[in-house]
Amino acid sequence: MRRLLVLAxxxxxxxxxxxxxxxxxxxxxxxxxxxxxVQGDRLYAVYVLDLAEIxxxxxxxxxxxxxxxxxxRIAAHLHLTVGGRPAVLRxxxxxxxxxxxxxxxETTRLEILLAGPKLEGxxxxxxxxxxxxxxxxxxxxxxxxxxxxxxxxxxxxxRSISDRLLAYPKNLLQSPLEVSSAQAVVDPxxxxxxxxxxxxxxxxxxxxGVRAVADPGxxxxxxxxxxxxxxxxxALAIAFFWGAxxxxxxxxGKSIITAYxxxxxxxxxxxxxLGATVTATHTIGVFALGLVTLSLSQFILPEELYxxxxxVSALLVVGVGVSVLRWRLREWRHARAHAxxxxxxxxxxxxxxxxxxxxxxxxxxxxxxxxxCPTALVVLLAAISLHRVGxxxxxxxxxxxxxxxxxxxxxxxxxxxxxxxxxxxxxxxxVRLLPAASALVVxxxxxxxTVRAFPHVT
Amino acid sequence: xxxxxLIGLAVLLAAGFAAFLGGVFVEPPAQAPSALAASQSAxxxxxxxxxxxxxxxxxxxxxxxxEANPKDEQSWALLGLAYQQRARETGDPxxxxxxxxxxxxxxxxxxxxxxxxxxxxxxxxxxHRFALALKLGRQxxxxxxxxARNYGVIGDAEIELGxxxxxxxxxxxxxxxxxSLSAYARVSYGRELIGHTAAAITAMKLALDAATDTAEPxxxxxxxxxxxxxxxxxxxxxxxxxxxxxxxxxxxAYALDALATTEAALGxxxxxxxxxxxxxxxxxLPQYVATLGDLYRVxxxxxxxxxxxxxxxxxxxxxxxxxxRVDLEIAQFDVDHGLRLTHALALARIGQRQRPSIDGDDVLxxxxxxxxxxxxxxxxxxxxxxxxxxxxxxxxHRGMIDRCLxxxxxxxxxxxxxLALNPRFSLLWAPVARRYAA
Numbered sequence: 001m002r003r004l005l006v007l008a009x010x011x012x013x014x015x016x017x018x019x020x021x022x023x024x025x026x027x028x029x030x031x032x033x034x035x036x037x038v039q040g041d042r043l044y045a046v047y048v049l050d051l052a053e054i055x056x057x058x059x060x061x062x063x064x065x066x067x068x069x070x071x072x073r074i075a076a077h078l079h080l081t082v083g084g085r086p087a088v089l090r091x092x093x094x095x096x097x098x099x100x101x102x103x104x105x106e107t108t109r110l111e112i113l114l115a116g117p118k119l120e121g122x123x124x125x126x127x128x129x130x131x132x133x134x135x136x137x138x139x140x141x142x143x144x145x146x147x148x149x150x151x152x153x154x155x156x157x158x159r160s161i162s163d164r165l166l167a168y169p170k171n172l173l174q175s176p177l178e179v180s181s182a183q184a185v186v187d188p189x190x191x192x193x194x195x196x197x198x199x200x201x202x203x204x205x206x207x208x209g210v211r212a213v214a215d216p217g218x219x220x221x222x223x224x225x226x227x228x229x230x231x232x233x234x235a236l237a238i239a240f241f242w243g244a245x246x247x248x249x250x251x252x253g254k255s256i257i258t259a260y261x262x263x264x265x266x267x268x269x270x271x272x273x274l275g276a277t278v279t280a281t282h283t284i285g286v287f288a289l290g291l292v293t294l295s296l297s298q299f300i301l302p303e304e305l306y307x308x309x310x311x312v313s314a315l316l317v318v319g320v321g322v323s324v325l326r327w328r329l330r331e332w333r334h335a336r337a338h339a340x341x342x343x344x345x346x347x348x349x350x351x352x353x354x355x356x357x358x359x360x361x362x363x364x365x366x367x368x369x370x371x372x373c374p375t376a377l378v379v380l381l382a383a384i385s386l387h388r389v390g391x392x393x394x395x396x397x398x399x400x401x402x403x404x405x406x407x408x409x410x411x412x413x414x415x416x417x418x419x420x421x422x423x424x425x426x427x428x429x430x431v432r433l434l435p436a437a438s439a440l441v442v443x444x445x446x447x448x449x450t451v452r453a454f455p456h457v458t
Numbered sequence: 459x460x461x462x463x464l465i466g467l468a469v470l471l472a473a474g475f476a477a478f479l480g481g482v483f484v485e486p487p488a489q490a491p492s493a494l495a496a497s498q499s500a501x502x503x504x505x506x507x508x509x510x511x512x513x514x515x516x517x518x519x520x521x522x523x524x525e526a527n528p529k530d531e532q533s534w535a536l537l538g539l540a541y542q543q544r545a546r547e548t549g550d551p552x553x554x555x556x557x558x559x560x561x562x563x564x565x566x567x568x569x570x571x572x573x574x575x576x577x578x579x580x581x582x583x584x585x586h587r588f589a590l591a592l593k594l595g596r597q598x599x600x601x602x603x604x605x606a607r608n609y610g611v612i613g614d615a616e617i618e619l620g621x622x623x624x625x626x627x628x629x630x631x632x633x634x635x636x637x638s639l640s641a642y643a644r645v646s647y648g649r650e651l652i653g654h655t656a657a658a659i660t661a662m663k664l665a666l667d668a669a670t671d672t673a674e675p676x677x678x679x680x681x682x683x684x685x686x687x688x689x690x691x692x693x694x695x696x697x698x699x700x701x702x703x704x705x706x707x708x709x710x711a712y713a714l715d716a717l718a719t720t721e722a723a724l725g726x727x728x729x730x731x732x733x734x735x736x737x738x739x740x741x742x743l744p745q746y747v748a749t750l751g752d753l754y755r756v757x758x759x760x761x762x763x764x765x766x767x768x769x770x771x772x773x774x775x776x777x778x779x780x781x782x783r784v785d786l787e788i789a790q791f792d793v794d795h796g797l798r799l800t801h802a803l804a805l806a807r808i809g810q811r812q813r814p815s816i817d818g819d820d821v822l823x824x825x826x827x828x829x830x831x832x833x834x835x836x837x838x839x840x841x842x843x844x845x846x847x848x849x850x851x852x853x854x855h856r857g858m859i860d861r862c863l864x865x866x867x868x869x870x871x872x873x874x875x876x877l878a879l880n881p882r883f884s885l886l887w888a889p890v891a892r893r894y895a896a
Contacts, residue, residue: 026551027776028742054742057772061765101776134552134709134739172559173535174523175514175544176552 039193147191243402263438269385271411314449321443850883
């Protein structure tokens with residue numbers, strides 16, 4: 001029953017999808033957000049343009065995305081009327097970022113602050129977004145009043161349900177918004193208010209670059225701007241923590257490590273060695289995959305590599321399982337031979353097993369660390385795009401160390417449990433069977449992983 | 459699940475290949491022409507299909523119902539189907555993700571609702587999971603054997619898997635159970651496949667008559683009718699249908715793409731470019747982008763053409779990153795444009811194995827030909843033409859094979875057949891056919 005549970009857990013872990021930073025709406029959507037802000041007696045607008053991978057690729061091919069030019073063009077097609085008469089919206093500021101998308105492609109996020117006229121007395125305002133009218137995507141309009149300004153009536157909500165296109169609702173009962181105009185009547189204040197704030201580039205990289213990742217807490221570290229003083233050790237500690245927590249999510253061969261160490265009469269030294277292997281493999285794996293993504297993305301996509309890595313990891317476990325099983329069988333035969341009284345070959349099993357054991361240990365460690373955690377990959381890519389490569393590298397090492405710490409800890413628990421188990425004499429039978437059972441568990445897990453991984457690579 | 463979202467793009471791409479998917483959602487009006495159908499339409503009405511309300515309003519009312527009562531299985535199932543129709547109407551693939559979510563909810567509430575299985579089946583079809591679609595369709599059918607819709611899902615999957623005989627039988631059963639737009643459209647497609655063009659046109663006109671007030675299925679049917687005309691060189695008739703389709707349902711990408719092809723056949727390249735650009739802007743399906751690139755190429759704008767071809771590369775990467783299989787489509791594009799020919803052949807082999815339909819056979823035959831393996835190509839070309847389909851592109855490919863095998867007279871005969879059927883069957887290859895036919 002327990003083995004079944006473990007098997008089921010392993011299967012589940014492998015079935016979990018690779019977190020890719022896909023655009024939350026389709027990869028060809030152009031998503032638009034218009035926000036009218038009455039700040040005191042001044043009218044402002046915030047416009048957000050979110051281009052998914054394909055429109056970004058098209059824009060790049062057609063000469064690139066120039067923030068200022070885009071802002072002017074968008075302003076020209078954002079129609080504002082105050083009291084029924086057309087009013088001008090003038091772009092004042094903009095922020096532009098290219099958050100990484102899927103398939104090694106980028107997406108675009110442009111935020112524009114536009115200044116409108118001063119309002120005097122109760123005014124009716126209307127806005128209509130004529131940009132990209134035929135293109136598919138999320139279209140949202142929000143009208144807000146602040147600093148003493150009051151909305152008398154408004155056809156639009158005062159709060160964005162997509163958080164300014166940063167978090168599209170996943171609610172099954174919410175259709176993609178298709179709102180591109182709004183009317184409102186406002187009572188402005190008599191004094192001016194401050195212009196609404198645009199998202200800062202740091203926050204942008206933070207929020208958008210990591211939107212689809214499993215461990216956003218870790219990924220956000222890279223976007224923190226102040227790197228100095230006490231921040232670095234704290235960041236490293238947080239990265240370590242996230243690594244340790246991440247290791248507790250399904251996968252990472254925890255059950256395999258436990259089964260192996262219990263069966264192989266592992267010592268604390270073995271557990272530490274395992275941890276070190278996991279750290280090294282994971283760090284190297286993330287860097288290698290990052291390199292592939294950056295330089296070879298014309299030929300290989302990271303998303304395509306994951307199935308192969310899964311298979312390699314699974315085959316490693318099978319190999320270790322077979323090897324352990326053979327070792328056990330040989331031992332068992334020796335034991336029988338000894339029992340029958342043939343004392344003629346006396347080599348030291350322990351030494352022989354030791355070298356083999358180290359290799360098996362290495363195999364298990366590599367299989368546990370070879371699949372780079374997608375979050376770590378995102379951190380690496382974000383670090384490169386933010387020109388904070390060194391910082392990113394240390395973060396990833398800390399993350400991998402955290403990962404290994406959990407594994408080592410589990411290993412140590414397993415070792416300790418086995419020793420207690422061995423000391424309490426439960427009738428030698430169970431203790432003698434334990435190593436063979438553990439070999440079978442490792443083998444079964446490996447086969448299950450292979451069966452799961454294989455269909456994905458063809 | 460974020461990485462599922464792009465699958466929507468493939469979904470729309472599938473709509474091009476499995477074109478007869480159309481109208482799966484909309485069932486016939488209350489005045490359906492047979493007694494059997496009349497008894498069925500009562501159920502449809504209950505299900506909300508025959509309502510005058512547009513799909514958008516149907517979606518809103520179902521959403522409101524479910525806000526109030528989230529355990530309403532029937533509404534979840536209907537919402538799942540309605541989202542699929544919205545995806546077709548808006549081209550927005552996120553509706554497909556929502557459809558999958560809604561159908562899953564329905565399934566959890568009632569694991570024995572055949573409507574849910576057929577809905578998941580049509581979703582699987584859209585995602586090119588043909589074997590899965592067949593399984594789901596059969597599950598739905600086992601639960602309620604008299605529902606016409608299930609035969610549609612099963613038959614559509616069978617067509618893509620190359621099991622034509624049983625597919626045609628299923629389409630016939632579907633029509634007997636419930637003559638409707640979707641049934642007639644499928645019958646028409648079957649007739650087209652076996653080369654009975656006039657009969658196919660008749661059936662498609664019947665499908666058009668059966669269209670309800672919902673605009674998109676009617677527009678879709680017009681596009682199919684126009685394509686039948688186009689495939690037989692009747693460009694003006696085709697153009698009329700495409701224009702009507704785009705009038706019925708404005709900014710309809712399928713109609714705009716078809717219009718582009720027709721305008722190009724009529725020699726109006728500038729207009730063709732305009733239409734295709736609009737289609738690509740709406741839904742960047744690889745085949746639309748390829749057509750736009752070809753149009754630019756023929757119009758003497760190599761830079762713009764190359765830009766489109768590069769975009770196909772990006773789209774392919776996105777689809778692959780999402781685990782969507784578009785091997786056949788990519789192989790076809792690469793072979794047509796003389797790119798990575800050995801790689802394209804490998805892709806075509808994989809694609810044909812997954813989709814052993816006449817289209818799969820034809821792409822593989824074409825890939826083999828362009829790699830100089832004309833003997834092997836002949837075998838697959840024979841398979842591709844086994845139903846007697848009147849398709850100028852397939853005729854042309856056969857002509858190239860015969861020519862490559864040194865059978866020049868036979869080759870010329872195929873080129874002439876292709877040109878007689880549809881003199882402008884391809885922007886790139888019709889001129890080649892004309893040269894070799896002489």
